[in-house]
Amino acid sequence: MDVEIIELSDDNARFVLTGVNPAIANGLRKSMLSEVPTMAIDYINIYDNTSVLFDEQIGLRMGLIPIITDLDSYVLSEDCDCNDEGCTKCQLTLTLSAEGPVMVYSGDIQSSDPNVSVADEKVPIVELKERQKLVLEAVAKLGTGRKHVKYQAGVACGYKNVPVITFQDTCDACGKCVDECPKEILRIDGDKVTVTDPLKCILCRLCVDACDIKAISLEEDDSSFIFTAESDGSYPAKELIVQSADTIIEKAKLLNEILESIE
C-alpha cells in the first residue's frame, strides 16, 4: 500500500492510494462518513426565545453546527463510566445569549471548555429584531455519523479509480481526441498523443468514442484510487483520515477477538 498526497489543506485532502483492493478503499470512505466519533450538539435547554423561529427550528440549526472534536478529552457517552447520565468526560456545555437587533452567528456560542469551540464562527443561526431575545444552553456529545448526520465529520468523501490511458502504435495523431477531451489533458507531441495529467481524467470516454481507428484504450486501475476527503471542520482533514483508518483497525481487532473466542 502506498499513499501519494496531491493536495492537503486544513479541511481538504486529495491523495492517491495504490496497492489496495476496492473493499479497503470503500471501507475507508464509509468509515470517514459514518464511523469517526464527532462532537455535535445533542439537545438544547431554551430559557427564552422570542425570535421568529420555533424552538425546534433553533434546535435543528444548533445541532448542525460543527464543533471541534477533542478525542483525548472526551469519550462516547455509551462508553463513559457515568452510564450515560452526563458528566464532564462525555458532554460539553455551551451557552448562547443574544438580544436584538443582531444577527446571531455560531461564533456567539460560548463554550465551557476553552479548548473546544465551534469549528466555524460564521454559521448564521437567527436574525433578531429589536426586543427579540434568545437565551439557551446547549449540550454537545460525541456520536458517529451512523446515528445522525450532524455527527458526520467527513462531508465530501469519495474516490475514483486511477485512469490508465494508452495509445496504440496505430495512432496517427489526428487530434480528434485532443479536441474532444473536456479536461484538456491530451496533447499532440510530434507524431504521438501524450497525456499531460492522467489524474485529471474524469473517465468520460469521449476520446475513445472520437477515435475512428480505435487507437485509444481507457481502463480503470482496480488497485489505485484517487481519494478526495473534505472535513466539516471538526477534524483537520489529515486527522480525519487517520481516525477513520484507526476505526477500521479497532473493528478488525474486535472481529478477531470474537473469532478467537469461538474456536
Add this chain to the structure above:
Amino acid sequence: MAYLCTRCKHSVEIDYEVMGIRCPYCGHRILIKERPTLIKKVEAV
C-alpha cells in the same frame, strides 16, 4: 391560564366557558398566550 391583552398589556385571567374571549379591563378581544417561564428541552435533530 394567564393571557396578555394586546391593547392594554394587562395580564388577564380568562374563564372562557363563562365570559368568552374578552379583556375584562378594556374589552379588547385579542389576547396572546405568553411563553411559560419554565426551561424547555429541545432535541437538536
